[in-house]
Amino acid sequence: MGERTGMDNARDMLVRLWRAGVAAVEGRQAVAHALDAAPVPRPDLVLAVGKAAVPMARAALDRFGRVPALAVTKHGHGDGHGDGQAGHDGQAGLEVIEAGHPLPDAGSLRAGAALLERVAACPPGSHLLLLISGGASALAEAPVAGLTLDDLAAETRALIASxxxxxxxxxxxRQLSRIKGGRLLQAFGGARVTVLAISDVQGDDIAVIGSGTGLVPEGAGFAHETRIVASNAVARAAVAAEAETLGLTVQGNAENLYCDVGEAAAMIGARLRAGPPGLWIWGGEPTVVLPETPGRGGRNQALALMVARGIAGQEGAAALIAGTDGTDGPTGAAGAFVDGASWGPGAGAALAAADSGTWLAANGLLFEPGPTGTNVMDLALGLKAG
Known part of the structure; x- marks a missing residue:
C-alpha cells in the first residue's frame, strides 16, 4: 500500500506541475497579456489558426467586442463545431471551422479557402489581427495547382513516418501550399497586419510556426508587427515556479528534446538514475521513425515507455511526458506517466511495434487531460525522491 501511495503522490505532483506550465501559455491568457503589454488598434477582422485558435480569438473579442472573426482549429478543439463546417461558439462574431490534424482533411481545404477569401476581401485602410498557433500547417491548406488532398495527406504521412x-x-x-510561407498575406490589401503567435517550434521562428502561415512577405505594402506571445520557455519557467511552491529543487531546466526519442530516453533515464534528487524539466519535440504499419501512440507515449525501461527498478523515480496541446500524435492522450515499477511484460514488444499507447492504456499509465487551448511542444518532467 505504501509503494502504491508513493506512486500516486508522485503522479499527482507531476500532473500539478505540468498543468501549471500549460496554464501559463493558454491561448486566451497569452493573447490577453500580450494586448495588455502592448495594445494594438481595434482590428476590422480577426483570423486565428491552430490548436489554440478558439481561445486566442476569444481573447481578441474580449478586448475589442464584436469584430468579424474566424477560428480554424483541430477536431474536438472548437467546442464541438466540426466536420469541417463553419459554426459559432456562442461568442458574438466568432465563426469556427474544425479540420484534420496531423493529416489534413476536407475541413483543411475549406479552412484554407476561407482564409484566402477573407484576407483578399479586406478593404484599403483595414487592420487584420492574425493569431497563429501550432497545428496550423495541417488545419488550413490551399494546395498548389495539380496537388490533391490525397497527395497532401500522403506527403504528410511520409514526413511523419520518416x-x-x-x-x-x-x-x-511551404513548397506545396498557396497560403504558407507568407503567401496568405500576399493577398492582403489593407493598411496593417498584427500577428500574435504561440510558438511550437525550436527558435520560435514565425517562418516555421504553422509553416509560415503568419509570415509577412518581403516588401509588404502595409504596416506590420509580429510578436511571440507564448513558448515552451514560458511553460518551463512556470513549472519551475510551481516547483518552488512545492519545496522541490529544480535540478535542470532545458529545451533540448530535439533528438530521436531513444536519445531523449537515455538522457532522461540517466538523470533519474544517477542525478541528484529533485525535479528535472525538459522541453522540445523529439522525433521518432515509424514502421509502415504503426500501432497506437505518439512520440510522447513512445518516449515515456522507453524511460520506463531505463528506470526499471529505480525506487523514487518517476516521469510525466506529454504534449502541451493535450494530444500526442493521432491519439486522445497527451502522453504518459511512468515510474520505476511501470516496465513489465509485453512492454518491449509494444515498443518494437510502435504500439506503446496500447500497452500504456492497458496498464493505466496514459495521461489524458483533453484539449488545453495551447501548443508549445512537449514537456517532460522527471522527479527523483531524495
Whole structure:
C-alpha cells in the first residue's frame, strides 16, 4: 500500500506541475497579456489558426467586442463545431471551422479557402489581427495547382513516418501550399497586419510556426508587427515556479528534446538514475521513425515507455511526458506517466511495434487531460525522491 501511495503522490505532483506550465501559455491568457503589454488598434477582422485558435480569438473579442472573426482549429478543439463546417461558439462574431490534424482533411481545404477569401476581401485602410498557433500547417491548406488532398495527406504521412523534425516538415509544406510561407498575406490589401503567435517550434521562428502561415512577405505594402506571445520557455519557467511552491529543487531546466526519442530516453533515464534528487524539466519535440504499419501512440507515449525501461527498478523515480496541446500524435492522450515499477511484460514488444499507447492504456499509465487551448511542444518532467 505504501509503494502504491508513493506512486500516486508522485503522479499527482507531476500532473500539478505540468498543468501549471500549460496554464501559463493558454491561448486566451497569452493573447490577453500580450494586448495588455502592448495594445494594438481595434482590428476590422480577426483570423486565428491552430490548436489554440478558439481561445486566442476569444481573447481578441474580449478586448475589442464584436469584430468579424474566424477560428480554424483541430477536431474536438472548437467546442464541438466540426466536420469541417463553419459554426459559432456562442461568442458574438466568432465563426469556427474544425479540420484534420496531423493529416489534413476536407475541413483543411475549406479552412484554407476561407482564409484566402477573407484576407483578399479586406478593404484599403483595414487592420487584420492574425493569431497563429501550432497545428496550423495541417488545419488550413490551399494546395498548389495539380496537388490533391490525397497527395497532401500522403506527403504528410511520409514526413511523419520518416522522423523528420518540424522545421524540415514545414519547409516541405511551404513548397506545396498557396497560403504558407507568407503567401496568405500576399493577398492582403489593407493598411496593417498584427500577428500574435504561440510558438511550437525550436527558435520560435514565425517562418516555421504553422509553416509560415503568419509570415509577412518581403516588401509588404502595409504596416506590420509580429510578436511571440507564448513558448515552451514560458511553460518551463512556470513549472519551475510551481516547483518552488512545492519545496522541490529544480535540478535542470532545458529545451533540448530535439533528438530521436531513444536519445531523449537515455538522457532522461540517466538523470533519474544517477542525478541528484529533485525535479528535472525538459522541453522540445523529439522525433521518432515509424514502421509502415504503426500501432497506437505518439512520440510522447513512445518516449515515456522507453524511460520506463531505463528506470526499471529505480525506487523514487518517476516521469510525466506529454504534449502541451493535450494530444500526442493521432491519439486522445497527451502522453504518459511512468515510474520505476511501470516496465513489465509485453512492454518491449509494444515498443518494437510502435504500439506503446496500447500497452500504456492497458496498464493505466496514459495521461489524458483533453484539449488545453495551447501548443508549445512537449514537456517532460522527471522527479527523483531524495
Amino acid at each position: 522522423g523528420a523534425d518540424i522545421a524540415t516538415m514545414n519547409a516541405r509544406r
